[in-house]
Amino acid sequence: MRYPNLLLMFVLVATVIGCGESADPAGTPTYYGEAKAIIDTRCATCHQAGDIGPFPLTTYEEVSAVTVPVIRASIANGTMPPWQPSDDCNTFRGNIDLAPDEKGVLLAWLDGGAPEGDPADEPESSTSEETAPFAVDMSLRLPEPYTPTIEPDDHRCQLIPWPATETRFVTGSRVTPDQRSIVHHVIIFVVGPEQVAQYQAYDDAEEGPGYTCYGGPTPALSSGEMGSGPRVPEQIGSWVPGIRSTPFPAGTGIRVEPGSMLVAQMHYNTSSADPVADQSIIEIATTDSVEKEATIMQAVDFGWITNGRFGGDAMTIPAGESNVAHDTSLAFDSMLLARSRQALGLAEDAPLVLYSAGHHMHELGKSQRTELRHADASTTCLLDTPDWDFAWQGRYTFSDPITFGPGDTLWMGCTWDNSESNQPIVDGEVREPVTVAWGSGTADEMCLGGFYVTGQ
Numbered sequence: 039m040r041y042p043n044l045l046l047m048f049v050l051v052a053t054v055i056g057c058g059e060s061a062d063p064a065g066t067p068t069y070y071g072e073a074k075a076i077i078d079t080r081c082a083t084c085h086q087a088g089d090i091g092p093f094p095l096t097t098y099e100e101v102s103a104v105t106v107p108v109i110r111a112s113i114a115n116g117t118m119p120p121w122q123p124s125d126d127c128n129t130f131r132g133n134i135d136l137a138p139d140e141k142g143v144l145l146a147w148l149d150g151g152a153p154e155g156d157p158a159d160e161p162e163s164s165t166s167e168e169t170a171p172f173a174v175d176m177s178l179r180l181p182e183p184y185t186p187t188i189e190p191d192d193h194r195c196q197l198i199p200w201p202a203t204e205t206r207f208v209t210g211s212r213v214t215p216d217q218r219s220i221v222h223h224v225i226i227f228v229v230g231p232e233q234v235a236q237y238q239a240y241d242d243a244e245e246g247p248g249y250t251c252y253g254g255p256t257p258a259l260s261s262g263e264m265g266s267g268p269r270v271p272e273q274i275g276s277w278v279p280g281i282r283s284t285p286f287p288a289g290t291g292i293r294v295e296p297g298s299m300l301v302a303q304m305h306y307n308t309s310s311a312d313p314v315a316d317q318s319i320i321e322i323a324t325t326d327s328v329e330k331e332a333t334i335m336q337a338v339d340f341g342w343i344t345n346g347r348f349g350g351d352a353m354t355i356p357a358g359e360s361n362v363a364h365d366t367s368l369a370f371d372s373m374l375l376a377r378s379r380q381a382l383g384l385a386e387d388a389p390l391v392l393y394s395a396g397h398h399m400h401e402l403g404k405s406q407r408t409e410l411r412h413a414d415a416s417t418t419c420l421l422d423t424p425d426w427d428f429a430w431q432g433r434y435t436f437s438d439p440i441t442f443g444p445g446d447t448l449w450m451g452c453t454w455d456n457s458e459s460n461q462p463i464v465d466g467e468v469r470e471p472v473t474v475a476w477g478s479g480t481a482d483e484m485c486l487g488g489f490y491v492t493g494q
């Protein structure tokens with residue numbers, strides 16, 4: 039009978055000692071002590087009233103309401119915060135992912151029963167990292183408010199006349215969603231004067247503001263119809279939740295001629311909020327000259343986009359197969375690089391400097407990777423998205439620019455899952471697997487890379 043009493047006393051003493059510390063006796067982090075500061079910066083940016091996170095995570099009560107296993111799973115398997123690029127491949131500016139030590143603290147806190155701790159332990163919030171927003175000189179808006187009609191995902195493009203009457207260079211852009219609860223992402227394209235009539239026709243062909251588009255600035259064509267081919271307009275900006283807009287690298291910018299048109303591709307998602315009228319704001323910074331003109335270099339395979347009709351292999355993704363891979367290589371002297379050099383007024387053998395990368399596939403996409411393969415057989419990984427998610431596509435700026443020089447080859451590979459278990463929902467029903475190839479329709483696929491490049 040004596041042992042239990044001793045043990046009880048030991049526990050009591052330990053508890054009293056433990057009370058004086060911010061963590062509990064076992065060293066478990068607490069909500070106020072450690073977890074809240076991380077959740078505020080890494081989660082609540084989206085998980086707060088009126089934002090895209092489906093529930094708020096701003097107080098202990100709100101976090102507890104979600105339950106430990108659900109939160110733990112989202113952190114442990116890396117789905118939250120949503121950050122696509124693999125750290126094993128390259129490092130990027132503005133990474134919103136949890137740092138390994140932050141992840142460790144949150145998991146230890148959750149595994150310890152997610153104790154609340156003492157509100158007095160909450161560290162002072164620090165806002166020093168935020169830099170002042172960059173100056174813009176054009177403040178534009180979607181011409182008309184649009185209320186999504188296709189549920190849950192409505193991809194809608196609106197044309198915005200380019201206001202400048204002389205050649206300008208875009209040095210950055212910032213999108214401010216009007217209805218953050220439904221705006222999932224935004225991509226801003228610029229259409230040159232020679233293509234404006236075609237885009238105006240897309241707009242005229244459909245009722246209501248703008249037109250339905252998918253996977254790019256062109257209308258969602260039915261399967262098998264050819265899209266606008268490789269002439270994809272330049273992408274001058276995008277907005278993905280959680281990622282702060284930063285201007286293009288200093289001294290660089292993308293040329294826009296008078297008479298051009300902007301296409302704002304809006305992705306609305308109404309799975310956790312009711313459809314409401316949105317008229318998002320697009321602000322653009324421009325200048326009349328830059329040291330280095332930039333362009334978006336597209337990486338793609340001509341066999342794919344022409345479905346093998348003029349040589350090369352079509353990007354066939356057979357029905358029912360769960361692991362289909364296609365890859366392509368762009369040599370230093372290939373046509374797509376030549377086109378970028380031409381757009382930038384560079385010599386035929388001029389190296390290009392790569393600043394950022396974006397990947398693009400549709401809903402069957404599993405993974406995409408782009409890397410530079412050098413003549414000495416070494417490689418520089420540019421961007422790897424091992425777990426592709428159509429809802430979270432972004433453009434990622436490398437910590438340091440990467441030179442694409444003579445002897446280098448850009449390799450790009452994509453994988454798809456076209457099995458029964460990975461089919462999109464069409465008209466409320468899970469689609470039967472069908473053989474898929476390149477196209478701009480929702481039921482087609484793509485494997486496209488985009489890179490912000492300048493000369494050296």
Ligand code: HEC
Pocket residue numbers: 077080081082083084085090091092104108109112113117118119120134136279280281429
């Ligand atoms: C960039 C915005 C954003 C950030 C940052 C973010 N979330 Fe989310 N979260 C969402 C959205 C949107 C959903 C709804 C699911 C979807 O659309 O993928 C979601 C869903 C969830 C879910 C539901 C289950 C799931 O995995 O989909 C949990 C749990 C969750 N988030 C927890 C967190 C936690 C914990 C953090 C911080 C470590 C976090 N989220 C950071 C936007 C975000």
